[in-house]
Amino acid sequence: MKNNNSSKKLYKYNKAFNSSLVIICIILVLIGKFDLIIFRNVAAFLTDFFAPISNAFNKPVKEIENVIEDVQSVTQLRKENIRLKIEIKRLMVSEKNMSLVESELIELKKILNFIPKENKVLATGRVLNISGGTFAKTMLINTGIKEGIKIGQPVVSSDGLVGSIINVGPSSSRVLLLIDINSMVPIFLTQSGWPAIAQGQNGSFLKLRFLSSEASPIIGEIVETSGHGGKFPSGLNLGKIIDSKSGNYVVKLSSNPQKLRFVSILEVNSEYDSLNKSEGLAPLQGSKDVLNLKGFNKIN
Amino acid sequence: MMTRNTLYNFLLVQKSFLQTILLLSFCFIQISLNFLSFFFISQPYVMVIFLFLLIMRSDNPPSSVLLIFAGLFYDLITGTHLGIHSFFFILVKILIFFYEERYKLSKLYGEWILFSIVYSLTLIITKIIFIFVNFTLPDLNAISFNLGFTLLIFPIISFLIDLPKYFLSFVLK
Numbered sequence: 001m002k003n004n005n006s007s008k009k010l011y012k013y014n015k016a017f018n019s020s021l022v023i024i025c026i027i028l029v030l031i032g033k034f035d036l037i038i039f040r041n042v043a044a045f046l047t048d049f050f051a052p053i054s055n056a057f058n059k060p061v062k063e064i065e066n067v068i069e070d071v072q073s074v075t076q077l078r079k080e081n082i083r084l085k086i087e088i089k090r091l092m093v094s095e096k097n098m099s100l101v102e103s104e105l106i107e108l109k110k111i112l113n114f115i116p117k118e119n120k121v122l123a124t125g126r127v128l129n130i131s132g133g134t135f136a137k138t139m140l141i142n143t144g145i146k147e148g149i150k151i152g153q154p155v156v157s158s159d160g161l162v163g164s165i166i167n168v169g170p171s172s173s174r175v176l177l178l179i180d181i182n183s184m185v186p187i188f189l190t191q192s193g194w195p196a197i198a199q200g201q202n203g204s205f206l207k208l209r210f211l212s213s214e215a216s217p218i219i220g221e222i223v224e225t226s227g228h229g230g231k232f233p234s235g236l237n238l239g240k241i242i243d244s245k246s247g248n249y250v251v252k253l254s255s256n257p258q259k260l261r262f263v264s265i266l267e268v269n270s271e272y273d274s275l276n277k278s279e280g281l282a283p284l285q286g287s288k289d290v291l292n293l294k295g296f297n298k299i300n
Numbered sequence: 301m302m303t304r305n306t307l308y309n310f311l312l313v314q315k316s317f318l319q320t321i322l323l324l325s326f327c328f329i330q331i332s333l334n335f336l337s338f339f340f341i342s343q344p345y346v347m348v349i350f351l352f353l354l355i356m357r358s359d360n361p362p363s364s365v366l367l368i369f370a371g372l373f374y375d376l377i378t379g380t381h382l383g384i385h386s387f388f389f390i391l392v393k394i395l396i397f398f399y400e401e402r403y404k405l406s407k408l409y410g411e412w413i414l415f416s417i418v419y420s421l422t423l424i425i426t427k428i429i430f431i432f433v434n435f436t437l438p439d440l441n442a443i444s445f446n447l448g449f450t451l452l453i454f455p456i457i458s459f460l461i462d463l464p465k466y467f468l469s470f471v472l473k
Contacts, residue, residue, distance in 0.1 A: 018394050021364050025387035026429070028372070032382025033433055043376040050328075050377055057328040061335045068337070130334040131378035134342050134423075134438065134446045135430060138379035166379065174379045181436050203439025204341050258337050 040167055047140055048169035054129050054140070119156075119233050122267040123147040127260050128172065134202055137180040139163065141263060144171045152231060154266045159255035160237030161185070161225060162263055173265075177257050178206060178238070186228035187238060187251070191221040198223065198238060198251050206239070206251040217241045217249045233268065312360070319354070319362045323370040326350045331378060342442040344449040345419070347374075348392060349457050352415050355396050356406065364390055384430060391422045415454050423447055 032039070073080065125143035143149055145168055155162045155175045163183060167174040176183050183200040187208075196211035208217070221241050227234025239253040330347035333339060355361040362370075371386030395418040399405045405414040423443070431437060 017364075021368070021390050022387070022394070025368065025371075025383055025390055028368075028383030028386055029381065029429060029433060030383075032375070032384070039376070039382055043379065046373070046376050054328055054331055054377070057325075058332045058335060061332040065335050065337060129331045131331055131380065133330070133345070133378070133380065134427075134443050135384050136378055136380035176379070181434055181438055199436075201437075201439035201442075202342075203442040205439070256337075256340075258335060258340065 043174070044167050044169035044172075047167070047174060048144070048172045051128050051140065051142065051172050058129055119236075120267045121264045122153065123149060124262055124264045125173070126262055130177075130257055130260075137177040137183075137200065137202060137257070138166070139175040139177055139257060139260070139263075141173050141175060141265075142171065143265065144169045144173050146171055147265075149173050149265055153268055154232045154236065155263050156236060156266060157255045157260050157263050160239065160253075161232065162255050162257065162260065164231065165265065175263070178253060179204065179257065184209075185232060185238065186226045187223050188226035188234070189215070189217055189221055189241065190224055191218050192216060195226050195228065204253075205242070206253065208249050208251065211249075219243050223251050231268070233266065315360050316363065316366060319358075319366060320370075322354065323351070323362065323366065324373065327370065327374045327377070330374075339449070341439075342446040342449075344446060344453055346450075346453070346457065348388070348419060348422075349415070349450065349454050351389060351392060352396065352418065352454075353458065353461060355393055356400075356411065361393070364393060367393060381430065381433060384426060387429065388422060388426050391425060392418055395421055411458060412451075412455055416451050419450060420447060 123143045125141035125147075128140040128142055130139045131137070139162070141155075149165060149168050151165050151168055153165045155164060161178065163175045163177040163180070165173050166176040177200070178185060178198070179200040179202065181200055181202045185198045185206075186195065187198045188195050192215060194212055194215040194217070196215070197209045198206040199209050201207050211217070219241055223238040223241060225232040225234055225236040225238065237254055239251045239255075241249050242252045243249060326347040329350075330343070330345070333343045333346060336343075351362075351367075367389040368386040371384075371389045372382070374380070374385045375382050396414070399414055399417060405417065423446075427438070427443060
């Protein structure tokens with residue numbers, strides 16, 4: 001009987017202990033939602049400190065991936081050869097067309113007095129690791145405060161936009177990839193001409209949000225950054241529209257984060273005037289001094 | 301002179317230290333998997349498989365506080381929402397003990413069934429919390445890919461860990 005009582009007590013104690021642990025973890029999750037600077041600094045220090053260890057763990061896996069890629073390319077050599085021959089023929093035709101269009105474009109720019117805006121590359125860094133779990137899609141690169149990297153700067157590869165800097169350490173930075181659920185980029189559909197927001201889903205595609213109901217995207221059309229909001233410069237390639245099985249349009253990224261080895265960080269003008277930058281698109285609303293209490297006060 | 305109690309405490313600290321190093325290594329192994337292109341949608345949680353085997357096969361399973369810190373560490377170095385993995389690891393441990401003590405699942409049906417139930421439940425509960433925190437539905441394809449792949453590779457990893465044991469028993473026969 002005494003034994004039974006003590007086991008019941010122990011069971012109750014265990015239950016209370018486990019419940020308190022779960023509650024602590026939920027509190028931690030809620031604290032994480034506040035995005036406190038102290039945690040950012042701790043994360044920056046830890047990523048910087050453990051970057052060489054992480055790099056050492058990644059090396060064998062990278063080698064395995066290289067071997068797999070080599071084997072795949074050897075087995076598909078004949079197929080690849082035929083595909084490349086066809087591709088060369090197609091590119092030769094399009095090159096001729098392109099040169100005509102290019103000369104026309106230069107002429108038109110001269111007429112319009114168009115001043116092209118070039119994106120300045122601040123630094124180029126090596127990809128140290130990519131966290132691709134189901135909860136977050138981020139990437140660690142080996143450039144940091146020393147190279148002048150700041151939070152919010154866009155990160156690009158040779159294929160286009162990759163993401164933006166979310167955390168900076170002395171010699172490493174964390175990049176929020178476009179496929180992360182917290183990533184949102186103002187985009188522009190180049191052929192149909194509609195603006196929208198491309199949001200990550202922690203999967204492999206981007207979801208189109210706030211797309212006008214009148215919009216009818218074309219399958220395969222190129223998606224570029226619109227420049228709205230000033231976080232990303234306009235005209236950066238994101239990917240192309242594909243038709244998902246559920247009937248919604250999604251964006252397939254042109255850059256594959258898993259195959260990235262080097263990325264560049266672009267410098268964004270800090271004195272950005274969001275009202276003037278969105279040329280050709282609907283201007284964004286400026287901030288108002290009056291507090292907007294919907295239904296209680298009237299703002300003209 | 302070293303008393304028995306001091307020796308016990310020393311061994312306990314030593315075990316905790318080893319477990320800390322093991323958990324950190326699991327974190328780095330998990331991160332390194334992202335370079336493999338065949339896990340193009342989502343990477344399987346190899347770390348959870350290792351953690352499950354560590355809890356199941358160790359005489360002194362890692363303490364809950366250690367699991368919370370390991371989760372925090374993983375969240376901080378991968379840029380995941382803070383506390384998500386602490387919650388994940390704690391839930392894995394609680395569910396393992398719950399199903400083991402109450403239903404003796406691993407003895408009746410094997411470790412794979414126990415892992416499948418524990419992992420599926422943990423992933424679903426954590427995802428629900430994640431959805432509430434972010435107010436956005438994640439890609440279900442990625443979640444199902446992760447779930448399926450993790451459950452599929454569990455017996456392979458378990459077998460690979462047991463391989464030296466099988467080999468030794470075969471040689472010493």
